[in-house]
Amino acid sequence: MKTLKIIKIGGNIIDNEAALSSFLEVFATINSPKILIHGGGKLATQLANQLGLEVKMIDGRRITDKATLDLITMVYAGKINKNIVAELQSKNCNAIGFSGADGNTIISKKRPVKPIDFGFVGDVKKVNIETLQVLLEHKVTPVFCALTHDKKGQLLNTNADTIASELAIGFAKYYQTELYYCFEKNGVLRDVSDENSVIREITTQSYQNLIDDKVIVDGMLPKLNNCVHAIEKNVYKVCIGKPEMLYDDKANFTTITK
Amino acid sequence: MKTLKIIKIGGNIIDNEAALSSFLEVFATINSPKILIHGGGKLATQLANQLGLEVKMIDGRRITDKATLDLITMVYAGKINKNIVAELQSKNCNAIGFSGADGNTIISKKRPVKPIDFGFVGDVKKVNIETLQVLLEHKVTPVFCALTHDKKGQLLNTNADTIASELAIGFAKYYQTELYYCFEKNGVLRDVSDENSVIREITTQSYQNLIDDKVIVDGMLPKLNNCVHAIEKNVYKVCIGKPEMLYDDKANFTTITK
Structure with missing residues (x-):
């Protein structure tokens, strides 16, 4: 099977022009078929403030009202x-931008x-990879933002990490699919204040222990x-x-295995 | 040769939710391969006002400074x-949204x-239809907004009418390409105050006369x-x-011929 790399980048890269540019430099040179998923970063909040839009939160989680949905669709x-x-x-790198509505790729x-x-x-219900497959075969690289749709005309705000994993799962049958979550830390840390305490490998079994021990x-x-x-x-x-894990052999990072 | 319909809709449809919805209803049922190009409408100006952005004009034409470009990219x-x-x-209708940067389709x-x-x-320099062709063959419908790119990383604001005609020209070799400009009038009017004065046919020769006579x-x-x-x-x-010209046999409209 061919390798497909699905790479998710978060707000810390999006918000830093130089970091984003150097990441895209690396991303563009990846030879295998690839898909990029990006989060939102602080731009949406900045624009909300400029527009005097109130950010509604319940239990520390943002509420996506109609105005917020419009705003994140724009940003x-x-x-x-x-x-x-x-x-x-x-x-x-011949990229095409996608939301989950484009090509009906992600229904939630x-x-x-x-x-x-x-x-x-929106919570992801179904991933349609046919159109994406055709594009990948033609060396086109889909770039996803964190929006999906309900197939009834409604766009929905969906977690970018989830979009990345659901796309990866959708492709798992057809490609040897590798999923990379790039963020600001070296990986999952045993001690959150020590960047050198990266847990190199987490299995589905050790995962439960790490939760019980309150490490995760x-x-x-x-995310995990x-x-x-x-x-x-x-x-x-x-x-x-x-992002260094994508090209630096000596980089420390966490791998999840069965 | 297969027929390809390229249809451009302007601000008057975009700004009217009911008109847009009924247009999309008709558009979705068109059986042949098709591409939609949409203009911007008043939303960008509304958002500029909300943000307190000054609209800069020279000789009645809008200047696209960096803040305006960001704004229209969002809208x-x-x-x-x-x-x-x-x-x-x-x-x-399995649509995918495009700017001219997506798939490197329109370089300006x-x-x-x-x-x-x-x-x-940006003024259009080159249209690349390969990726669009692949999508059309897979019954996917590209939907273009009025943005292009310079292939050096810069998005550019480009007239939607021009995008429509340049795409049509790009496809003319491969499809029997029909180009439809939908707007608020019945067609090119001999007397701008009389909706019944539609000029049914304009040739490349009569076009010059109509300009000389100040009809156009x-x-x-x-546009012409x-x-x-x-x-x-x-x-x-x-x-x-x-838009009625797309489905109503009795509709009055203007056809341009050689």
């Missing part, structure tokens, strides 16, 4: 996505309004959940770390 | 384009800064220029009128 699918595509083209279901109404947030907490919980879910659904390889 | 490529794509998906050159510096405005003036000049250019470059058919 994620418009400004961030199209500028990434244009920059990749300048580096001779609006989250139930109880117990908490998160607004226009807070934001790392849903996506990783383990992907490995269980036959994604070949899942890695978490800094 | 055209983000909000408008993705909502059209999502709505087409709900009508079982930033307009020279003399005599007037229009800012980030103002905003119709560049795009039409005539397309016909001269072997586009099979070019029509201007209300």
Whole structure:
């Protein structure tokens, strides 16, 4: 089977022009078929502030009301996505920007309004890879922002980590699929204050122990959940770390295995 | 040769939710391969006002400075384009949103800064249809917003009428290409105050007479220029009128012929 690399980058790279540019430089040179998924970063919040839009939160989680959905559609699918595509083209990587509505690639279901109404947030229901496969075969690189749709005309805000893992799972049958979560740390850390305490390997078994021992907490919980879910659904390889893991043989990072 | 319909809709449809929805209903049912190009409408100006951005004009023409380019990238490529794509998906039309950067489909050159510096405005230099052809063959419908790129990482604001005609010209060799400009009037009017004065046919020869007679003036000049250019470059058919021309046999509209 051919290798497919699915790479997710988060807000820390998006928000830093130099970091984004040097990441895209590396990404563009990856020879195998590849897909990029990007998060949103601080731009949406900045624009919300400029527009005087109130950010609604419940239990520390953002509520996606209609105005917020419009805003992230503009920022994620418009400004961030199209500028990434244009920059990749300048580096001779033939990219096409995608939301989950484009090519009907990711259908999601609006989250139930109880117990908490998160607004226009979608949980992934189905991934259609046919169109993406055709494009990959023609050396085109899809670049996804964190939006999906319900196939009834409604765009929905969806977690970028989840989009990455669901795409990887969708491709697992057809490609030896590698999933990379790039973020600001060297990987999953045993001691969050020590960048050298990277846990090199996490198995689906040791994962549970790390939760019980409260080593994996807070934001790392849903991220790791996506990783383990992907490995269980036959994604070949899942890695978490800094973008350096993509090219530096000596880089420290975390690999999730069965 | 297979028929390809390239249809451009302008601000008057984009700004009217009901008109847009009923247009997309018709568009979705078109059986032949098809491409949609949409203009921007008033949303960009509204958002500029909300953000307190000053709209800079020279000789009645808008200047696209960096802030304006960001804004139209958000509104055209983000909000408008993705909502059209999502709505087409709900009508079982498998659409993918495009700017000219996506798939490297439309490369343009930033307009020279003399005599007037229009800012980030691009004049089309080259159209690459390969990726679009692959998608059309797989029954995917590209939906273009009015942005192109310079292949050096810079997005550029480009006239939507021009994008439509340049795409049509690019496809003329491979498809029997029909180009439809949908706008708020029944067609090119002999008397601008009389909707019944539609000129049914304009040839490349009568075109010059209509300009000399000042029948074609103002905003119709560049529009007709795009039409005539397309016909001269072997586009099979070019029509201007209300969206009804797409399905109503009795509709009045203007056809441009050689």
